[in-house]
Amino acid sequence: MWRTRKMAQEGTWHGIPRKEIPWFPTVDVDKCIGCELCYVTCGRGVYQMEGRKSVVANPFNCMVGCSTCGVVCPTQAISFPSRDLIWKVERENKIFKLVRQEAAEKKAKQSVQQARAVAEAAAAAVTNRVKVEIAGEFGEKRFLVQLQDLVKGQPFDIVQLMLEVPTVQGSMERTPSFMSFQVTSTQYEDIGPFLEQIRELVRRNDLVWVSETKQ
Ligand code: SF4
Ligand code: SF4
Numbered sequence: 001m002w003r004t005r006k007m008a009q010e011g012t013w014h015g016i017p018r019k020e021i022p023w024f025p026t027v028d029v030d031k032c033i034g035c036e037l038c039y040v041t042c043g044r045g046v047y048q049m050e051g052r053k054s055v056v057a058n059p060f061n062c063m064v065g066c067s068t069c070g071v072v073c074p075t076q077a078i079s080f081p082s083r084d085l086i087w088k089v090e091r092e093n094k095i096f097k098l099v100r101q102e103a104a105e106k107k108a109k110q111s112v113q114q115a116r117a118v119a120e121a122a123a124a125a126v127t128n129r130v131k132v133e134i135a136g137e138f139g140e141k142r143f144l145v146q147l148q149d150l151v152k153g154q155p156f157d158i159v160q161l162m163l164e165v166p167t168v169q170g171s172m173e174r175t176p177s178f179m180s181f182q183v184t185s186t187q188y189e190d191i192g193p194f195l196e197q198i199r200e201l202v203r204r205n206d207l208v209w210v211s212e213t214k215q
Contacts, residue, residue: 013064014095014102021089023081024059025069031077038069038078054078064089127192128185129215136207137174138163143205150201155187156194182215 011018025038025046034052047069048057054077065086070078090096138144147158161181183198185191195212202209 014093015098016089016093016095018060018064021064021086023064023086024062025056025067025078025080027054027056028077028079029053031075033075033077035074037072037074041069041072127190127195127214128188129182130184130191130195131180131182131213131215132195132198133178133180133210133212134202134207135176135178135210136205138177138179138207139174141205141207143179143201143207146201146205147198150197154194155189156183156185156191158183178210 013021027038032053034049034054036049036054038054039047039049042062044058044061044063046056046058046061048055067080070076070080144161151158158181162179164178164180166175166177183191183195185194199209
Protein backbone atom coordinates (compact mmCIF):
# COMPACT_ATOMS: atom_id res chain seq x y z
CA MET A 1 0.00 0.00 0.00
CA TRP A 2 1.43 3.40 -1.03
CA ARG A 3 1.31 6.00 1.66
CA THR A 4 1.27 9.69 0.93
CA ARG A 5 3.90 12.14 2.08
CA LYS A 6 1.37 13.53 4.54
CA MET A 7 1.87 10.40 6.60
CA ALA A 8 5.63 10.82 6.64
CA GLN A 9 5.61 12.49 10.00
CA GLU A 10 6.15 11.69 13.65
CA GLY A 11 5.46 8.04 14.47
CA THR A 12 6.10 6.86 10.94
CA TRP A 13 9.06 5.43 9.08
CA HIS A 14 9.08 6.69 5.49
CA GLY A 15 5.31 6.92 5.60
CA ILE A 16 4.69 3.61 7.36
CA PRO A 17 3.22 3.79 10.88
CA ARG A 18 6.12 2.80 13.12
CA LYS A 19 3.96 0.42 15.11
CA GLU A 20 3.41 -1.68 11.98
CA ILE A 21 7.15 -2.49 11.81
CA PRO A 22 8.22 -5.06 14.41
CA TRP A 23 11.87 -3.95 14.52
CA PHE A 24 13.09 -3.63 18.09
CA PRO A 25 15.50 -5.40 20.44
CA THR A 26 14.71 -8.36 22.64
CA VAL A 27 16.77 -8.95 25.78
CA ASP A 28 17.54 -12.44 26.97
CA VAL A 29 17.34 -11.90 30.73
CA ASP A 30 19.39 -15.00 31.46
CA LYS A 31 22.31 -13.59 29.47
CA CYS A 32 21.98 -9.99 30.68
CA ILE A 33 24.60 -9.14 33.33
CA GLY A 34 23.23 -5.64 33.98
CA CYS A 35 26.24 -3.77 32.65
CA GLU A 36 23.92 -0.94 31.52
CA LEU A 37 25.81 -0.39 28.27
CA CYS A 38 22.66 -0.73 26.14
CA TYR A 39 20.82 1.69 28.45
CA VAL A 40 23.59 4.27 28.11
CA THR A 41 24.20 3.67 24.39
CA CYS A 42 20.65 4.07 23.14
CA GLY A 43 19.77 7.71 22.66
CA ARG A 44 16.11 6.94 22.04
CA GLY A 45 15.01 5.87 25.49
CA VAL A 46 14.22 2.33 24.43
CA TYR A 47 15.69 0.78 27.55
CA GLN A 48 15.09 1.02 31.26
CA MET A 49 17.09 -0.75 33.93
CA GLU A 50 15.01 -2.75 36.39
CA GLY A 51 17.31 -3.89 39.14
CA ARG A 52 20.28 -5.55 37.44
CA LYS A 53 18.40 -6.28 34.23
CA SER A 54 17.83 -4.30 31.06
CA VAL A 55 14.23 -4.03 29.92
CA VAL A 56 12.91 -2.93 26.53
CA ALA A 57 10.44 -0.34 27.80
CA ASN A 58 9.70 1.59 24.59
CA PRO A 59 10.26 -0.79 21.68
CA PHE A 60 8.86 1.45 18.95
CA ASN A 61 11.29 4.21 19.85
CA CYS A 62 13.95 1.98 18.32
CA MET A 63 15.24 3.26 15.00
CA VAL A 64 14.31 0.88 12.21
CA GLY A 65 17.46 -0.90 11.04
CA CYS A 66 19.61 0.12 14.02
CA SER A 67 21.25 -2.68 16.00
CA THR A 68 23.99 -0.79 17.82
CA CYS A 69 23.03 -1.95 21.31
CA GLY A 70 23.05 -5.55 20.11
CA VAL A 71 26.51 -5.09 18.66
CA VAL A 72 27.98 -3.62 21.85
CA CYS A 73 26.28 -5.94 24.37
CA PRO A 74 29.14 -7.95 25.94
CA THR A 75 27.08 -11.09 26.44
CA GLN A 76 25.10 -11.10 23.19
CA ALA A 77 21.94 -10.85 25.25
CA ILE A 78 20.26 -8.57 22.69
CA SER A 79 18.76 -9.86 19.48
CA PHE A 80 16.80 -8.38 16.58
CA PRO A 81 14.52 -9.75 13.88
CA SER A 82 16.12 -10.80 10.61
CA ARG A 83 16.99 -8.01 8.17
CA ASP A 84 14.65 -9.73 5.73
CA LEU A 85 11.85 -8.21 7.74
CA ILE A 86 12.99 -4.70 6.85
CA TRP A 87 13.49 -5.48 3.18
CA LYS A 88 9.99 -7.03 3.07
CA VAL A 89 8.52 -3.89 4.67
CA GLU A 90 10.35 -1.70 2.12
CA ARG A 91 9.12 -3.74 -0.83
CA GLU A 92 5.54 -4.18 0.29
CA ASN A 93 5.11 -0.51 1.13
CA LYS A 94 6.92 0.78 -1.97
CA ILE A 95 8.70 3.37 0.13
CA PHE A 96 11.25 4.48 -2.45
CA LYS A 97 9.12 7.08 -4.20
CA LEU A 98 8.70 8.80 -0.84
CA VAL A 99 12.39 8.24 0.00
CA ARG A 100 13.32 10.12 -3.19
CA GLN A 101 11.06 13.02 -2.16
CA GLU A 102 12.67 13.01 1.28
CA ALA A 103 16.13 12.95 -0.28
CA ALA A 104 15.22 15.90 -2.54
CA GLU A 105 13.99 17.85 0.49
CA LYS A 106 17.15 17.00 2.41
CA LYS A 107 19.34 18.17 -0.47
CA ALA A 108 17.33 21.41 -0.80
CA LYS A 109 17.69 22.03 2.93
CA GLN A 110 21.43 21.31 2.78
CA SER A 111 21.93 23.69 -0.13
CA VAL A 112 20.05 26.43 1.76
CA GLN A 113 22.26 25.79 4.81
CA GLN A 114 25.39 25.86 2.64
CA ALA A 115 24.29 29.10 0.98
CA ARG A 116 23.60 30.60 4.40
CA ALA A 117 27.02 29.48 5.67
CA VAL A 118 28.71 31.05 2.61
CA ALA A 119 26.76 34.30 3.11
CA GLU A 120 27.64 34.39 6.82
CA ALA A 121 31.31 33.73 6.05
CA ALA A 122 31.28 36.51 3.46
CA ALA A 123 29.63 38.90 5.94
CA ALA A 124 32.21 37.96 8.60
CA ALA A 125 35.00 38.62 6.11
CA VAL A 126 33.74 42.17 5.47
CA THR A 127 35.51 44.67 7.65
CA ASN A 128 33.22 47.53 8.54
CA ARG A 129 34.95 49.04 11.57
CA VAL A 130 38.66 49.52 12.17
CA LYS A 131 40.53 51.44 14.84
CA VAL A 132 43.50 53.34 13.42
CA GLU A 133 46.40 54.87 15.30
CA ILE A 134 48.77 57.32 13.65
CA ALA A 135 51.58 59.51 14.89
CA GLY A 136 53.62 62.48 13.70
CA GLU A 137 53.57 66.26 13.53
CA PHE A 138 50.00 67.44 13.01
CA GLY A 139 50.67 71.13 13.71
CA GLU A 140 50.24 72.97 10.41
CA LYS A 141 49.14 70.14 8.21
CA ARG A 142 45.36 70.62 8.38
CA PHE A 143 45.11 66.86 8.49
CA LEU A 144 41.68 67.00 10.13
CA VAL A 145 40.31 69.19 7.33
CA GLN A 146 41.63 66.74 4.78
CA LEU A 147 39.94 63.88 6.66
CA GLN A 148 36.67 65.81 6.56
CA ASP A 149 37.04 66.31 2.81
CA LEU A 150 37.68 62.60 2.36
CA VAL A 151 34.52 61.59 4.22
CA LYS A 152 32.26 64.02 2.33
CA GLY A 153 29.72 62.20 0.14
CA GLN A 154 31.04 58.75 1.08
CA PRO A 155 29.12 56.01 2.94
CA PHE A 156 31.87 56.04 5.57
CA ASP A 157 32.62 57.98 8.70
CA ILE A 158 35.39 58.60 11.17
CA VAL A 159 34.36 58.41 14.79
CA GLN A 160 35.88 58.63 18.28
CA LEU A 161 38.75 60.72 16.99
CA MET A 162 41.26 61.65 19.67
CA LEU A 163 44.38 63.76 19.34
CA GLU A 164 46.93 63.36 22.08
CA VAL A 165 49.36 66.25 22.28
CA PRO A 166 52.07 65.61 24.91
CA THR A 167 52.65 69.36 25.47
CA VAL A 168 51.47 72.46 23.67
CA GLN A 169 54.98 73.87 23.88
CA GLY A 170 56.26 70.62 22.44
CA SER A 171 53.77 70.63 19.58
CA MET A 172 54.95 74.11 18.63
CA GLU A 173 58.45 72.71 18.66
CA ARG A 174 57.27 69.89 16.38
CA THR A 175 57.24 67.12 18.97
CA PRO A 176 55.29 64.16 17.54
CA SER A 177 51.64 63.82 18.59
CA PHE A 178 49.42 60.83 18.55
CA MET A 179 45.98 60.42 16.93
CA SER A 180 43.48 57.57 17.08
CA PHE A 181 40.07 57.17 15.44
CA GLN A 182 37.71 54.53 14.17
CA VAL A 183 36.83 54.20 10.52
CA THR A 184 33.34 52.87 10.00
CA SER A 185 30.79 52.31 7.27
CA THR A 186 27.41 53.99 7.60
CA GLN A 187 25.88 51.33 5.31
CA TYR A 188 27.66 48.17 6.55
CA GLU A 189 29.96 48.16 3.54
CA ASP A 190 33.51 46.90 3.39
CA ILE A 191 35.68 49.83 4.44
CA GLY A 192 38.83 48.34 2.85
CA PRO A 193 38.97 50.73 -0.15
CA PHE A 194 38.21 53.76 2.03
CA LEU A 195 40.89 52.71 4.50
CA GLU A 196 43.36 52.69 1.63
CA GLN A 197 42.42 56.34 0.86
CA ILE A 198 43.17 57.23 4.48
CA ARG A 199 46.50 55.42 4.30
CA GLU A 200 47.37 57.46 1.23
CA LEU A 201 46.41 60.66 3.07
CA VAL A 202 48.65 59.67 5.99
CA ARG A 203 51.54 59.03 3.60
CA ARG A 204 51.04 62.36 1.84
CA ASN A 205 51.18 64.14 5.20
CA ASP A 206 54.39 62.39 6.26
CA LEU A 207 52.62 60.80 9.21
CA VAL A 208 53.23 57.30 10.54
CA TRP A 209 50.56 54.58 10.36
CA VAL A 210 51.13 53.02 13.80
CA SER A 211 48.44 50.35 13.85
CA GLU A 212 45.00 49.29 12.70
CA THR A 213 42.71 46.94 14.63
CA LYS A 214 39.52 45.39 13.36
CA GLN A 215 36.70 46.14 15.86
S1 SF4 B 1 24.34 -4.42 27.24
FE1 SF4 B 1 23.66 -6.53 27.37
S2 SF4 B 1 24.45 -7.26 29.32
FE2 SF4 B 1 24.59 -5.05 29.35
S3 SF4 B 1 22.69 -4.40 30.34
FE3 SF4 B 1 22.31 -4.41 28.14
S4 SF4 B 1 21.48 -6.41 27.70
FE4 SF4 B 1 22.41 -6.54 29.69
S1 SF4 C 1 18.98 -0.62 18.05
FE1 SF4 C 1 19.65 1.49 18.23
S2 SF4 C 1 17.80 2.68 18.50
FE2 SF4 C 1 17.25 0.51 18.83
S3 SF4 C 1 17.38 0.24 21.00
FE3 SF4 C 1 19.36 -0.33 20.18
S4 SF4 C 1 20.62 1.55 20.24
FE4 SF4 C 1 18.47 2.12 20.53
